[in-house]
Amino acid sequence: MKAISFDAHGPADVLRLVHVDPPVPGPGQVRIAVRSAGVNALDHKIRSGALRELFPVELPHVPGLEASGVVDAVGEDVTGVRAGDAVLGPTATGAYAEQALAEAARLVVKPVSLSWEEAAALPVAAETAWRGLAALGLREGETLVVHGAAGGVGTLAVQFAVARGVDVVGTASEIHHSYLRELGAVPVTYGEGLAERVRAAAPGGVDAAFDVAGKGDAVAVSVELTGSPERVVTIADPEGARRRGAHFSSGGRAAPTVPALTAALALHEAGTLRLPIHRVYPLAEAADAQRASEHGHLAGKIVLTVG
Ligand SMILES: NC(=O)c1ccc[n+]([C@@H]2O[C@H](COP(=O)([O-])OP(=O)(O)OC[C@H]3O[C@@H](n4cnc5c(N)ncnc54)[C@H](OP(=O)(O)O)[C@@H]3O)[C@@H](O)[C@H]2O)c1
Numbered sequence: 001m002k003a004i005s006f007d008a009h010g011p012a013d014v015l016r017l018v019h020v021d022p023p024v025p026g027p028g029q030v031r032i033a034v035r036s037a038g039v040n041a042l043d044h045k046i047r048s049g050a051l052r053e054l055f056p057v058e059l060p061h062v063p064g065l066e067a068s069g070v071v072d073a074v075g076e077d078v079t080g081v082r083a084g085d086a087v088l089g090p091t092a093t094g095a096y097a098e099q100a101l102a103e104a105a106r107l108v109v110k111p112v113s114l115s116w117e118e119a120a121a122l123p124v125a126a127e128t129a130w131r132g133l134a135a136l137g138l139r140e141g142e143t144l145v146v147h148g149a150a151g152g153v154g155t156l157a158v159q160f161a162v163a164r165g166v167d168v169v170g171t172a173s174e175i176h177h178s179y180l181r182e183l184g185a186v187p188v189t190y191g192e193g194l195a196e197r198v199r200a201a202a203p204g205g206v207d208a209a210f211d212v213a214g215k216g217d218a219v220a221v222s223v224e225l226t227g228s229p230e231r232v233v234t235i236a237d238p239e240g241a242r243r244r245g246a247h248f249s250s251g252g253r254a255a256p257t258v259p260a261l262t263a264a265l266a267l268h269e270a271g272t273l274r275l276p277i278h279r280v281y282p283l284a285e286a287a288d289a290q291r292a293s294e295h296g297h298l299a300g301k302i303v304l305t306v307g
Contacts, residue, residue, distance in 0.1 A: 003097035004286040007060040009049030012287040012294070015063075022099040025075030029092060030104045032069040036120035037095035039286075039302040040065055040152065044294045054238070054250065062094025063286070067102070068110055068119035069307065078104040086110040088119040090127065090257055095120075096286050098306055106257045114268055117277050121152070121301035122264055123257060125275065128212070128235055128249075129156035130260030133164075135233045135249050136208045140165035143202045145225060148213025149185055150176035152301045153235065155275055156260075157210055158183045159267060169201045171213070173297060183274060195221050211237060219244050276300030 001022045006014040025031045043063045045051045068088040071081055081087065081104040089107035091100040110119045132153075138144060144161050148154045149170025161168050162184035170185035171194065177187035188197040190213070198206060198221075209222030214236020220243075222232040229245035241248035267273035278300040281289040289302050 001098035002283065003062045003094060004064075004283060005060045005062050005094075006047055009047065009052070009059075011048070012044070012290045014047065015287040015290065017284050018060075020062075020097075023093045023101045025073050025101055027076045028078060028103055028105065029075040029101045030071045030078055030081050030107070031073035032067055032087060032091070032100050032102055033072040034067045034069040034095060034098060034100050034306040035116035036068050037064045037097075037100075037283075037304045037306055038066040038120045038122075038124060039281075039289045039293050039304060040124050041293055041296075042124070044290045047290065062097050063290075064095025064097065064100070064304075065090055066120060066123035067091050067095035067100055067306075068116045069100075072099065074104075080104065081107055088114075088123060089261065090123045090255070096283065096304060096306075103253075108258060108261045108265065111265060111268065114265075117280055117303045117305070118275065120303050121275050121277060123261060125152040125156045125301065126260040126264040127251065127255050127257045128153045129160055130256050130263065131251065132157060132210045132212070132233050132235055132249055133160055134256065135247055136210060136231060138164060138166050138208055141167075142207040143167045143169065143204060145198055145202075145206050145209040145222060146170045146185065147190065147209065147211040147218040147222070148172070148215070148236075149180055149183075149187070151212060151298070152275070153212040155183065155300070156264065157212060158185045159272075159274065160263060163263075163267065167202070169198055169206070171218075175297075176299070179299070190216065190218075195224055198225055207231060209233075211235070211240075214240075219246050222246070278302050280305055
């Protein structure tokens with residue numbers, strides 16, 4: 001099968017189109033004939049080596065954490081998923097490939113009304129947003145600040161929080177403010193003077209903060225605004241969390257993928273889900289896709305078309 005692989009950490013140029021044997025599903029796993037793969041900010045950090053300690057990978061490595069596609073092989077002890085099913089979810093092997101393995105229990109059925117590209121864009125953003133909000137223990141009527149609210153994870157975090165009756169203030173570049181208003185958040189610009197701008201946007205005070213950007217002093221500002229590091233979660237600034245006593249959240253096998261995807265698909269069914277596709281690249285142009293992801297300030301998610 002065709003796959004994108006790198007055999008040394010480094011810039012996007014290390015990504016190569018290669019031919020490798022298709023992976024074979026183990027117990028509890030299925031193999032997906034990938035139609036589309038999501039490109040995440042995590043992918044370029046894993047490739048560059050910046051996340052060597054948090055997300056160590058064996059080299060050569062096929063990147064990609066999420067996919068949509070059709071199940072084409074089923075391992076032992078799999079129930080509820082069959083060959084031919086159209087699915088989406090996190091992958092256990094690299095999704096930048098014609099075929100990838102996934103834990104069957106972490107997949108959901110793809111609705112016909114959701115495109116392959118939209119489906120591939122959902123798993124990481126939805127799971128991460130869901131996990132972060134759960135760690136914050138938000139209650140209806142509370143006010144939440146989301147740092148980096150217009151990105152992949154932020155977009156889902158805002159929508160999940162709004163659906164729970166939480167008031168959301170979201171930080172973003174000005175170009176993304178009207179988008180945040182459409183999602184139901186009050187937009188503010190990040191950077192110097194952030195705390196004052198958030199206070200003006202939330203005169204009743206801030207109960208909790210979710211940093212999905214990991215830039216600047218978002219964690220410190222969040223602790224100042226909420227008055228308690230226990231109501232501050234970051235997914236992108238472990239060092240800031242450690243210094244301020246806030247919570248750093250990372251995924252893993254216990255990640256709440258199915259509840260998160262079920263909630264996202266319920267919003268889709270209701271016709272309200274927003275997760276725009278910034279750009280679609282063919283598999284062979286994965287390096288360009290990661291360069292765009294690394295540059296940031298995207299209007300939605302980047303995905304690869306594979307099958
Ligand atoms: N720990 C985990 O489990 C986990 C899981 C998934 C992702 N992550 C991490 O979470 C982060 C976000 O991922 P993503 O996929 O949502 O990335 P993304 O789509 O690229 O979004 C990043 C967002 O950060 C915003 N931003 C840039 N500079 C900022 C600043 N100085 N202050 C506040 N916001 C700023 C951008 O806003 P504008 O475009 O409006 O400028 C953009 O919306 C990445 O660092 C990723 O590695 C962690």
